[in-house]
Amino acid sequence: MNKISIGLAIIAFFLIGFSTAAHAQKNEVKDNACVGCHTMTGATKGILNDWSMSKHAANNVTCNSCHAADQEDKDSFTHNGRLITKTPSPGDCSKCHPDQVKQFNAGKHSLGWTKMEATSRYKAIPEELRASMCEGCHNIGKVYADGSAGKCDSCHTRHLFSAEEARQPEACATCHMGPDHEQIDYYMTSKHGVIFDIDRNTTRAPTCVTCHADGGTHDVSQGITLGTVSQGAFISDRNSGNDYVTSPDGIVMRSITREDFNSGRTTMLSICSRCHSESFARDVLERADEIKRQSDAKVGEAIKIISDLYNDGLLDPMPENRPPNPVTGNKLTLTGHQTYSNTSGIEAQLFEMYKYALIHAWKGAYHMNPDYAHWYGWAQLNLDLDKIKAEDRRLRRLAELEKAQEAEKTGTKAKVPGFEAFAAVIALAALVSIILIRKRR
Numbered sequence: 001m002n003k004i005s006i007g008l009a010i011i012a013f014f015l016i017g018f019s020t021a022a023h024a025q026k027n028e029v030k031d032n033a034c035v036g037c038h039t040m041t042g043a044t045k046g047i048l049n050d051w052s053m054s055k056h057a058a059n060n061v062t063c064n065s066c067h068a069a070d071q072e073d074k075d076s077f078t079h080n081g082r083l084i085t086k087t088p089s090p091g092d093c094s095k096c097h098p099d100q101v102k103q104f105n106a107g108k109h110s111l112g113w114t115k116m117e118a119t120s121r122y123k124a125i126p127e128e129l130r131a132s133m134c135e136g137c138h139n140i141g142k143v144y145a146d147g148s149a150g151k152c153d154s155c156h157t158r159h160l161f162s163a164e165e166a167r168q169p170e171a172c173a174t175c176h177m178g179p180d181h182e183q184i185d186y187y188m189t190s191k192h193g194v195i196f197d198i199d200r201n202t203t204r205a206p207t208c209v210t211c212h213a214d215g216g217t218h219d220v221s222q223g224i225t226l227g228t229v230s231q232g233a234f235i236s237d238r239n240s241g242n243d244y245v246t247s248p249d250g251i252v253m254r255s256i257t258r259e260d261f262n263s264g265r266t267t268m269l270s271i272c273s274r275c276h277s278e279s280f281a282r283d284v285l286e287r288a289d290e291i292k293r294q295s296d297a298k299v300g301e302a303i304k305i306i307s308d309l310y311n312d313g314l315l316d317p318m319p320e321n322r323p324p325n326p327v328t329g330n331k332l333t334l335t336g337h338q339t340y341s342n343t344s345g346i347e348a349q350l351f352e353m354y355k356y357a358l359i360h361a362w363k364g365a366y367h368m369n370p371d372y373a374h375w376y377g378w379a380q381l382n383l384d385l386d387k388i389k390a391e392d393r394r395l396r397r398l399a400e401l402e403k404a405q406e407a408e409k410t411g412t413k414a415k416v417p418g419f420e421a422f423a424a425v426i427a428l429a430a431l432v433s434i435i436l437i438r439k440r441r
């Protein structure tokens with residue numbers, strides 16, 4: 001026996017000896033049997049080790065407190081004579097932590113799974129691959145057999161379940177990264193992240209949870225306005241709530257009311273103003289709002305160009321000549337349910353523009369990161385728009401040439417623009433020279 005297993009055996013002995021029925025369980029099996037046998041057999045050693053250092057172990061919350069299952073639980077199975085589940089749910093946590101579960105349900109994390117399942121990009125991925133892709137992050141809103149949603153071990157990992165671990169920015173990093181929502185890097189290289197990195201002191205510099213889980217709330221949606229997930233939101237006094245609608249720029253996003261905007265902004269500013277003057281912070285956030293508006297307009301220009309090409313039948317290939325979008329079918333689909341496969345070249349360019357560059361511009365700005373806002377964001381956005389304009393001109397020129405070629409093939413005179421004018425000038429020149437020659441004679 002090594003030191004760890006001796007330690008665990010002692011803990012197990014302690015638990016066996018002193019377990020009170022403080023946390024009565026569903027199937028009333030004495031908790032200590034799980035720890036005792038797992039310690040003895042060395043089964044799931046790492047899990048036991050994590051658990052033994054947790055507040056749960058210290059408070060006699062053992063394997064069975066979470067893993068016990070009822071006959072009617074859809075995910076239950078018999079394990080050494082006991083009915084257990086491999087996937088304890090927020091429903092199980094809520095017996096002891098009802099407030100955290102309630103707050104979690106009020107925020108968007110709880111929608112992570114259902115939002116994902118509804119999108120075309122999810123449906124377009126072969127089923128057997130999805131678990132290692134979208135689902136690996138969107139399981140933050142995983143829906144369990146008992147109907148409860150939310151993977152509580154996303155930030156305080158099992159089986160340590162430490163509040164301190166969840167307070168660190170790294171706890172958010174696995175999911176809030178990548179070209180379409182790189183919050184971890186926006187933050188870590190912002191002035192805030194740099195100060196935090198130097199002395200890991202949250203009284204000087206804010207972390208993710210300072211701004212997004214104020215007072216320990218599990219509702220991360222508090223204080224979010226235009227900068228909400230995905231393509232963000234725009235203020236509309238007609239459409240309200242969290243519906244996806246088409247914005248004035250043609251981008252599919254949410255609409256929020258002016259009142260919701262004001263109340264969210266007030267919440268966020270109350271956090272900034274613990275360290276900054278409120279007017280300083282307000283200016284910073286209003287500048288980010290403006291970056292969002294102007295960046296959205298750039299993408300709006302690109303959407304207009306592609307829609308015009310579609311109306312003129314010039315996309316290559318046209319949506320009706322490619323496999324249907326899993327949600328919208330053979331319609332032109334830009335942003336929202338737009339896919340990155342079975343598309344046309346110019347739409348693929350728009351995909352990168354709206355999903356990556358646009359995002360860096362304004363999400364970078366909301367996280368006080370000048371470089372993401374500018375080089376990865378605004379600069380790239382402008383370059384992408386120029387490439388889309390060039391592709392538009394190329395497609396239109398090609399279409400003219402093909403039309404001319406077609407006309408030639410079918411015998412009709414090629415209608416190259418300017419040809420008539422050119423012919424008229426030649427004819428006129430010929431006429432003038434004939435007159436001049438005649439005059440000389």
Ligand code: HEC
Pocket residue numbers: 029031033034035037038041043044063064067068079080082084085086
């Ligand atoms: C008699 C010994 C014994 C007892 C009692 C016991 N376990 Fe286990 N458990 C094991 C061993 C050995 C393994 C690893 C091999 C396996 O998967 O069966 C294991 C595996 C597991 C697994 C993983 C199962 C899988 O299919 O991946 C879970 C979850 C688990 N135990 C939980 C519990 C809980 C909760 C209790 C108490 C209700 C418990 N165990 C009681 C010996 C035991």
Ligand code: HEC
Pocket residue numbers: 034035038044047048051056061062063064065066067086087088089151152153158159161
């Ligand atoms: C505070 C609640 C809680 C306690 C206590 C707890 N677990 Fe878990 N356990 C979970 C959760 C949550 C999951 C992950 C559920 C999911 O994947 O959706 C999990 C998953 C597991 C798994 C499968 C995943 C893996 O990593 O292999 C095993 C095995 C397991 N637990 C064993 C144990 C054992 C053994 C104990 C006691 C030492 C224990 N658990 C105590 C909540 C708990």
Ligand code: HEC
Pocket residue numbers: 023055056059061065066088089090092093094095096097152153156161162163164
């Ligand atoms: C049987 C009751 C019970 C269940 C079930 C339970 N817990 Fe706990 N939990 C506790 C107790 C008791 C504490 C210690 C509270 C304290 O120290 O104030 C605790 C503390 C915690 C902490 C704070 C740890 C820290 O570092 O301060 C977290 C996080 C936590 N639990 C998460 C969970 C999650 C997630 C689940 C479900 C997978 C769960 N708990 C299920 C009773 C439970």
Ligand code: HEC
Pocket residue numbers: 107108109111112113115116136137138139140154155166171172173174175176208209212213220221222224227228229
């Ligand atoms: C397991 C992956 C995962 C982890 C870990 C994670 N998130 Fe998220 N987060 C998501 C997903 C997915 C969404 C989008 C959910 C949706 O709207 O469907 C999201 C959305 C958000 C939002 C936007 C809420 C809104 O109303 O627009 C905030 C803020 C947020 N997370 C903060 C955090 C913080 C802070 C942490 C770390 C303490 C964290 N997240 C950890 C996956 C994760």
Ligand code: HEC
Pocket residue numbers: 090093094097100101104109140150151152153154155156163164166167209213215216217218220
């Ligand atoms: C997005 C990351 C994240 C997710 C997901 C998450 N938590 Fe937490 N949790 C935290 C943070 C951060 C803290 C520390 C809050 C504080 O005290 O500042 C915490 C603290 C806790 C505590 C200790 C509270 C206290 O006052 O000591 C409990 C209990 C808890 N969480 C339960 C849960 C449960 C249950 C779930 C699933 C519904 C869950 N957590 C999901 C981030 C998360």
Ligand code: HEC
Pocket residue numbers: 169172176183184185187188192206207208209210211212223224225226227228229230264265268285362363366367
């Ligand atoms: C100094 C405060 C602050 C810190 C620190 C911070 N954020 Fe934010 N976050 C914001 C603001 C401000 C917004 C936009 C608010 C709005 O919509 O008005 C935002 C928005 C978000 C969103 C919605 C999408 C977006 O980017 O606009 C997510 C997700 C998010 N933050 C995650 C994180 C994560 C993860 C971390 C840590 C790696 C973090 N934030 C650190 C202030 C902060």
Ligand code: HEC
Pocket residue numbers: 108111115116119121122125133134135136137138174175176177178180181228229230231363
């Ligand atoms: C690295 C983790 C990760 C992966 C992989 C991932 N997502 Fe996300 N997703 C997130 C986070 C984090 C957010 C919210 C942050 C933001 O938008 O700023 C999000 C946001 C979303 C949203 C917007 C939700 C809303 O409420 O508007 C949808 C839809 C979505 N993802 C679908 C998918 C699909 C489909 C896939 C796979 C094709 C996928 N995601 C892959 C982490 C991930």
Ligand code: HEC
Pocket residue numbers: 191192195202203204205206210211268269271272273274275276281282284285368
């Ligand atoms: C816990 C304290 C704290 C909170 C909360 C906080 N900041 Fe900061 N912030 C700092 C510190 C310290 C600096 C570094 C000042 C320096 O560069 O000398 C800083 C720097 C900045 C900078 C870099 C530029 C500059 O000249 O200072 C901006 C922009 C900024 N904060 C905006 C915000 C906004 C907006 C919020 C709220 C969403 C916020 N901060 C919340 C402490 C905080």
